Amino acid sequence: MQSWRASLLWFDPEADGPRPHFESDGLLVTAADAAGVQRVVAVGAYDTLRPRYSDVAVHDRRGRLIAPGFIDLHIHYPQTDVIGSPADGLLPWLERYTFPQEARFADPGHAASVARFFFDELLRHGVTTVLAFGTSHPGSVDALLGEAQARGLRCIAGKSLQDRHSPDGVRDETEASLRDTEALIARWHGRDRLGYAITPRFAPSCSDAQLHGAGALAARYSDVWIQSHVAENLDELRWVRALYPQDRSYLAVYERFGLLRRRAVYAHGIYLDDADRALLARTGAAVAVSPTSNLFLGSGFFDYAAAREAGVTLGLASDVGGGMSFSPFATMRAAYTVGRASVRGDGAAKRGVSLAATDLWWQHTAGAARALGLAWVVGSLAPGSEADFVVLDPAATPLLARRTAQAASLEEWLFALILLADDRAVTEVVVAGAPASHAFTEATPDLHGGRAR
Structure with a gap:
């Protein structure tokens, strides 16, 4: 069993639209099921959950956001x-x-x-x-x-x-x-x-x-x-x-x-x-x-x-x-x-829409999972979901840090991340409860299969 402390964002897996859940100081707990699959077993406020899991070591990521992969x-x-x-x-x-x-x-x-x-x-x-x-x-x-x-x-x-x-x-x-x-x-x-x-x-x-x-x-x-x-x-x-x-x-x-x-x-x-x-x-x-x-x-x-x-x-x-x-x-x-x-x-004329930050995020997580028929499997941190998630730094760049620090609401904070963040904001990726396997290419192959100079 493992646990992570950070701000947490996730969505209702069954909803046909964005129903966000957010904890500014949350705890995410994962464990292997009977088949050995790492799943979320609890998610919520840190103060509420920590007494129930006091014997589980905590990966402290305060100041960061954990969200579904x-x-x-x-x-x-x-x-x-x-x-x-x-x-x-x-x-x-x-x-x-x-x-x-x-x-x-x-x-x-x-x-x-x-x-x-x-x-x-x-x-x-x-x-x-x-x-x-x-x-x-x-x-x-x-x-x-x-x-x-x-x-x-x-x-x-x-x-x-x-x-x-x-x-x-x-x-x-x-x-x-x-x-x-x-x-x-x-x-x-x-x-x-x-x-x-x-x-x-x-x-x-x-x-x-x-x-x-x-x-x-x-x-x-x-x-x-x-x-x-x-x-x-x-x-x-x-x-x-x-x-x-x-x-x-x-x-x-x-x-x-x-x-x-x-x-x-x-x-x-x-x-x-x-x-x-x-x-x-x-x-x-x-x-x-x-x-x-x-x-x-x-x-x-x-x-x-x-x-x-x-x-x-x-x-x-x-x-x-x-x-x-x-x-x-x-x-x-x-x-x-x-x-x-x-x-x-x-x-042809049509109505424009102003998509909310939570809507955009949902479309790339729980909404996409629903489109695949994989609600409750991926795309959410809801209990029972597989333990795939990302750790994001809302202060990854000077401009992002300045803007997110001044956000007056969750929607504004997430919108700033969407508009200003890039791969530098992704500090960790967890796949099936374990750090993702990276093997970044040392050199780029050229168009003829050789090595780039």
């Missing part, structure tokens, strides 16, 4: 090395940077090297759970989930399905891709803290036969996840309309193939209409809001007001490498900016 609801680990690459939009960016880089993941050694760096970077920013894309190569998933398992992390990932409209080196073969997917499910799903996600890259990259097979696998394995993209970009939207003229919308393509259900997460969702939002709410499928990627690629603005009115389940995501940062603080900042936008990307 962040959850990234949509990220591409093979795109780690294309982050910050300029492009005119989504489709040119994929062709010029992403697909050539992803072709390299046919090499297991390269996949393993990127996986190590990827998790180092996530942990440096306080991210402890991810829903991630691999490439079309099964070995890319083996490398990622193998690295996650070695570090005790909760990771859900899948092999990208893309049997058409993809270049040599990343295009797969329909039947082989489905066999590979089923073999990866058998190998990894439910092993330790790992899960598998059936992963059509996006509707244009998949033949009807491949989407039909993906839907059949989703029906056969009801507890696996599904992940893909939807309604991200206007050029992409026009392409989908040309490819699927019989379907009412981009989202309806996935519905026709049985790919909308709980534990299905679709990134972006910028150009959804009211019928699409009602469909998401009815099926329980979720949207991974990816604001830094949407801004970088000029895709548009997510309509928070309409999504909330329709009861759409959502959470925040970096979408690296289209996203501009691994940092949850950068993602929350961008989400606030996008929420305030007064015009949707297609020019």
Whole structure:
């Protein structure tokens, strides 16, 4: 059994919106359950809990904030090395940077090297759970989930399905891709803290036969996840309309193939209409809001007001490498900016919203956990949750220290952290009750696999 003393922030795991709990001087107590999993057993005011746990040594972190580890609801680990690459939009960016880089993941050694760096970077920013894309190569998933398992992390990932409209080196073969997917499910799903996600890259990259097979696998394995993209970009939207003229919308393509259900997460969702939002709410499928990627690629603005009115389940995501940062603080900042936008990307008027700091934080923790169907598992410090959390320094930089010291309320204090903090504020990361495993790369590989000079 272990305990930590600090300010504590967490959220009600079952709520469909932010219900924050905060203790300015709190105690967090963790212990292993009968299966050996480290879980939160108590959380609350220090003065109240300490007498009950007086024999447990305390990690004193007064002056710091302990919060649940962040959850990234949509990220591409093979795109780690294309982050910050300029492009005119989504489709040119994929062709010029992403697909050539992803072709390299046919090499297991390269996949393993990127996986190590990827998790180092996530942990440096306080991210402890991810829903991630691999490439079309099964070995890319083996490398990622193998690295996650070695570090005790909760990771859900899948092999990208893309049997058409993809270049040599990343295009797969329909039947082989489905066999590979089923073999990866058998190998990894439910092993330790790992899960598998059936992963059509996006509707244009998949033949009807491949989407039909993906839907059949989703029906056969009801507890696996599904992940893909939807309604991200206007050029992409026009392409989908040309490819699927019989379907009412981009989202309806996935519905026709049985790919909308709980534990299905679709990134972006910028150009959804009211019928699409009602469909998401009815099926329980979720949207991974990816604001830094949407801004970088000029895709548009997510309509928070309409999504909330329709009861759409959502959470925040970096979408690296289209996203501009691994940092949850950068993602929350961008989400606030996008929420305030007064015009949707297609020019239609909409209401802007001013997202509260607690709402933004919830979207990256308990809200994202709810989108994954993992409420009470991750994303909260509520008793019973797995012991994944971060220790944050609200005085990590001179400006952050000055601003947080003057905050007049919890909301103002958290808002200052969101707007001003970065990885320097993350002083410790605890995964399954233990310090996170870091192995920061000493040198950066160059584009040809050598060492950077």
